[in-house]
Amino acid sequence: MNKHVSPAINRRAFVIGTAAVGAGLALGLDIPFGGPAVVRAADGSPEVNAWVVVRPDDTVVIRIARSEMGQGSLTGLAQLVAEELECDWSKVTTEYPTPGQSVARKRAWGDFSTGGSRGIRSSQDYVRKGGATARVMLIEAAANEWKVPASECKAANSVITHTPSGKTTTYGKVAEAAAKLTPPAEVKLKDPKDWTIAGKGLQRLDTADKTTGTMTYGIDVKLPGMLNAAIKDCPVFGGKLKSYDEAKIAGMKGVKKVVKVGDTAVAVVADTWWHAKTALEALPIVWDEGDNAKVSSETIAKWLAEGLDNEHPAYVGNKNGDAKAAIAGAAKKIEAVYNYPYQNHATMEPMNATALYTADKCEVWCGTQNGEAAFAAVLEASGLPAEKCDVHKLMLGGGFGRRGMTDYVRQAVAIAKQMPGTPIKLLWSREEDMAHGRYHPITQCKMTGAFDADNNLVALHYRLSGQSILFSLRPEALQNGMDPAAFQGVAQSGEAAFGYSVPNLLIEHAMRNPHVPPGFWRGVNVNHNAIYMECFMDELAHAAGQDPLEFRRKLMGNHPKHLAVLNAVAEKIGWSKPAPQGVYRGVAQIMGYGSYVAGAAEISVTDGSKIKVHRIVASTDPGYVVNPAQVERQIAGSFVFGLSALFYGGCTVKDGRIEQSNFDTYNSMRINEMPKVEAVMVPSGGFWGGVGEPTIGVAAPAVLNAYFAATGKRIRSVPLRDQNITFA
Amino acid sequence: MANLTINGKSITVDVEPDTPLLWAIRENVGLTGTKYGCGIAQCGACTVHIDGVAIRSCGVAVSEAEGKQITTIEGLANGGTLHRVQQAWIAHDVPQCGYCQSGMIMAVAALLKEKPKPTDADIDDAITNICRCGTFQQVREAIHTIANA
Numbered sequence: 014m015n016k017h018v019s020p021a022i023n024r025r026a027f028v029i030g031t032a033a034v035g036a037g038l039a040l041g042l043d044i045p046f047g048g049p050a051v052v053r054a055a056d057g058s059p060e061v062n063a064w065v066v067v068r069p070d071d072t073v074v075i076r077i078a079r080s081e082m083g084q085g086s087l088t089g090l091a092q093l094v095a096e097e098l099e100c101d102w103s104k105v106t107t108e109y110p111t112p113g114q115s116v117a118r119k120r121a122w123g124d125f126s127t128g129g130s131r132g133i134r135s136s137q138d139y140v141r142k143g144g145a146t147a148r149v150m151l152i153e154a155a156a157n158e159w160k161v162p163a164s165e166c167k168a169a170n171s172v173i174t175h176t177p178s179g180k181t182t183t184y185g186k187v188a189e190a191a192a193k194l195t196p197p198a199e200v201k202l203k204d205p206k207d208w209t210i211a212g213k214g215l216q217r218l219d220t221a222d223k224t225t226g227t228m229t230y231g232i233d234v235k236l237p238g239m240l241n242a243a244i245k246d247c248p249v250f251g252g253k254l255k256s257y258d259e260a261k262i263a264g265m266k267g268v269k270k271v272v273k274v275g276d277t278a279v280a281v282v283a284d285t286w287w288h289a290k291t292a293l294e295a296l297p298i299v300w301d302e303g304d305n306a307k308v309s310s311e312t313i314a315k316w317l318a319e320g321l322d323n324e325h326p327a328y329v330g331n332k333n334g335d336a337k338a339a340i341a342g343a344a345k346k347i348e349a350v351y352n353y354p355y356q357n358h359a360t361m362e363p364m365n366a367t368a369l370y371t372a373d374k375c376e377v378w379c380g381t382q383n384g385e386a387a388f389a390a391v392l393e394a395s396g397l398p399a400e401k402c403d404v405h406k407l408m409l410g411g412g413f414g415r416r417g418m419t420d421y422v423r424q425a426v427a428i429a430k431q432m433p434g435t436p437i438k439l440l441w442s443r444e445e446d447m448a449h450g451r452y453h454p455i456t457q458c459k460m461t462g463a464f465d466a467d468n469n470l471v472a473l474h475y476r477l478s479g480q481s482i483l484f485s486l487r488p489e490a491l492q493n494g495m496d497p498a499a500f501q502g503v504a505q506s507g508e509a510a511f512g513y514s515v516p517n518l519l520i521e522h523a524m525r526n527p528h529v530p531p532g533f534w535r536g537v538n539v540n541h542n543a544i545y546m547e548c549f550m551d552e553l554a555h556a557a558g559q560d561p562l563e564f565r566r567k568l569m570g571n572h573p574k575h576l577a578v579l580n581a582v583a584e585k586i587g588w589s590k591p592a593p594q595g596v597y598r599g600v601a602q603i604m605g606y607g608s609y610v611a612g613a614a615e616i617s618v619t620d621g622s623k624i625k626v627h628r629i630v631a632s633t634d635p636g637y638v639v640n641p642a643q644v645e646r647q648i649a650g651s652f653v654f655g656l657s658a659l660f661y662g663g664c665t666v667k668d669g670r671i672e673q674s675n676f677d678t679y680n681s682m683r684i685n686e687m688p689k690v691e692a693v694m695v696p697s698g699g700f701w702g703g704v705g706e707p708t709i710g711v712a713a714p715a716v717l718n719a720y721f722a723a724t725g726k727r728i729r730s731v732p733l734r735d736q737n738i739t740f741a
Numbered sequence: 742m743a744n745l746t747i748n749g750k751s752i753t754v755d756v757e758p759d760t761p762l763l764w765a766i767r768e769n770v771g772l773t774g775t776k777y778g779c780g781i782a783q784c785g786a787c788t789v790h791i792d793g794v795a796i797r798s799c800g801v802a803v804s805e806a807e808g809k810q811i812t813t814i815e816g817l818a819n820g821g822t823l824h825r826v827q828q829a830w831i832a833h834d835v836p837q838c839g840y841c842q843s844g845m846i847m848a849v850a851a852l853l854k855e856k857p858k859p860t861d862a863d864i865d866d867a868i869t870n871i872c873r874c875g876t877f878q879q880v881r882e883a884i885h886t887i888a889n890a
């Protein structure tokens with residue numbers, strides 16, 4: 014049966030056949046497709062190559078390096094390998110190699126990082142080659158056995174046939190011999206139009222255990238002798254732990270130890286997490302909050318607003334002609350200022366990790382979007398070398414970018430290090446998770462558009478002010494100080510290119526980095542850029558007295574792929590025909606993560622403050638669709654994520670800390686608020702785009718533009734919660 | 742100490758009477774299919790059945806659950822036969838990350854027992870669980886499939 018094997022259930026270690034232990038993380042990507050030494054899985058089955066293990070009973074185990082967090086890429090990647098392998102899909106199972114094993118084998122599985130909608134698009138090439146290489150070797154092994162030319166043999170459904178004689182054998186019978194062969198230097202990959210496993214809406218490999226409560230998430234880890242830890246980090250970012258009064262909780266039930274975690278946090282370790290949390294809440298703690306305690310949403314907003322002023326320096330991300338001059342000399346101009354708040358990822362499963370530290374090894378079990386980053390964090394926090402550390406990846410109860418961070422892994426190791434030999438499961442309360450996110454960056458944007466006498470848009474100035482994620486998390490990726498990712502969706506070119514031609518264009522970013530730590534929040538900078546740009550496009554169309562769709566189309570002649578998805582939603586929602594009585598429409602489009610997306614919404618509004626979303630149409634061109642059923646779910650889920658953010662998702666700052674503490678103050682959409690999403694997939698081929706994130710960007714502006722159509726009122730501030738607007 | 746009846750079995754757990762049922766189930770009984778999401782009865786990830794009614798177990802003290810029939814996701818199937826909600830969930834490939842789905846399935850199973858053919862409005866009223874991945878469309882379709890079976 015198709016199944017994903019979770020390491021907590023079946024902790025099989027690979028037998029390493031080559032002596033490469035001790036290699037560092039800095040090794041370049043050199044993905045091998047097999048070799049002279051046979052590498053065996055723990056059950057003795059041979060690896061045909063790093064991606065494919067075939068058992069004697071014909072079971073095919075496909076190794077997946079990227080993490081599954083609900084987005085379905087575990088299944089999609091397995092489909093791509095299986096497609097080239099020509100194996101029997103019903104006999105496919107998957108497993109995760111560990112980052113430690115990968116490092117020991119010179120990064121045999123490449124990049125583990127699962128973010129930026131990269132799971133499939135950035136590894137499709139080498140995983141398909143992994144499947145194709147294994148197929149060639151399996152066929153060759155059969156041909157050798159039969160003493161016939163391999164060219165006379167073909168494979169399908171895990172069966173190899175010698176065409177002239179009709180002789181057959183199966184993958185399981187020749188895998189041992191295949192594993193000893195030298196892999197082919199070149200393999201030809203199938204044309205996607207010939208796909209029979211990939212490209213199909215096959216069922217996920219990880220569903221069954223998710224319906225019976227048996228899937229193991231990080232929070233579910235059980236190890237012999239394990240204790241549980243609850244933690245509080247200084248609520249003011251940048252503040253420190255001053256002192257705590259351990260005596261006050263001495264004797265509380267189940268408490269084993271109170272430990273300092275770094276300079277900023279304290280944890281209580283107890284027999285159960287409930288005891289740990291109860292004791293932690295009773296523990297008197299004194300924080301050294303520092304100057305950041307003076308920061309509030311108001312002070313941040315004021316600082317960002319200053320950045321909208323042209324007098325201040327800004328990085329130019331996209332430019333054409335002379336926008337400032339064209340605006341100065343224009344017949345007509347309009348201006349608007351928008352803003353977007355901090356938001357917490359609020360994964361359903363709060364952050365957690367389980368660590369076991371002894372003098373000669375440190376192992377961690379956790380959900381992570383980046384196994385290698387978690388591994389590096391374990392090395393650093395434990396002080397042990399690579400060959401003594403490992404990370405066992407478990408299913409993620411949501412990632413959304415949050416689990417690409419390793420703060421919770423470091424904390425778990427720091428606690429475990431103070432209790433050698435005892436496995437420690439660290440779990441954050443929801444309140445801790447809300448207080449210590451890596452928040453969607455905060456920004457404001459001032460846009461100015463100018464028209465000639467015939468109402469043609471002649472200039473657009475887009476001035477963004479606010480936080481840079483790269484500045485905080487990946488400063489080495491800044492370009493002379495500029496954060497190129499800040500321009501996602503409005504960039505000159507590349508995987509998040511602007512979809513309009515404006516003769517005079519200036520898109521710039523005045524960087525302002527408040528103390529609240531930003532992070533990659535599903536959709537990332539596309540989210541606010543899409544709201545700003547697509548709502549302002551609507552404002553421009555209105556100012557020009559033109560239909561918002563037609564107005565856009567005129568600017569999109571040089572951007573046929575952007576236009577195609579926009580046209581697809583317009584057609585599906587019936588833009589050319591009037592909406593039902595009392596129902597109003599809005600559209601939006603953007604490019605992100607290599608894909609072109611558009612959305613259209615039909616809403617009605619009661620009393621100006623109650624929105625009912627009746628219909629959503631969403632279109633995506635990701636180049637290729639590996640599993641249409643999963644892409645459809647990502648599109649629908651993206652609308653839930655984007656509309657939850659629009660209506661409810663704002664984190665405010667008071668006294669230097671986040672005010673929202675749980676789902677009562679940071680709500681998320683429920684089923685009654687969400688209509689069906691009609692997904693239109695228009696893959697045009699020739700490129701590989703991502704699907705987990707881009708659609709989030711169009712969710713909010715499609716609804717906000719429909720709100721304007723319904724009420725004549727522009728909403729320029731998110732979330733709607735703070736405008737007293739809610740779902741009907 | 743509390744005596745609980747979980748999935749038909751009588752179990753004595755060594756906890757304080759005010760311990761939330763959720764944590765007794767997860768940590769003392771060791772059934773981890775019931776999930777923690779908020780601890781304040783907002784998200785529904787911890788939903789179990791108490792005497793057949795869907796209840797958020799984070800908001801119930803073990804002392805209140807004594808003497809009652811508690812069913813968790815692990816006890817929903819009838820021996821080797823999955824409950825029809827579980828079967829429909831598999832057929833519709835409902836879960837994404839799956840973390841909310843134990844609670845979602847328990848809430849839906851209770852709804853269907855009370856209303857075998859729920860309308861969309863019934864679903865909207867009864868199913869108030871949070872799903873951050875956004876599986877609502879598949880949840881609704883799967884419920885209708887069961888109702889129309």
Ligand code: FES
Nearest residue numbers: 778779780785799
């Ligand atoms: S954990 Fe009980 S409702 Fe959220």
Ligand code: FES
Nearest residue numbers: 838839872873874
């Ligand atoms: S499936 Fe992930 S939260 Fe519902």
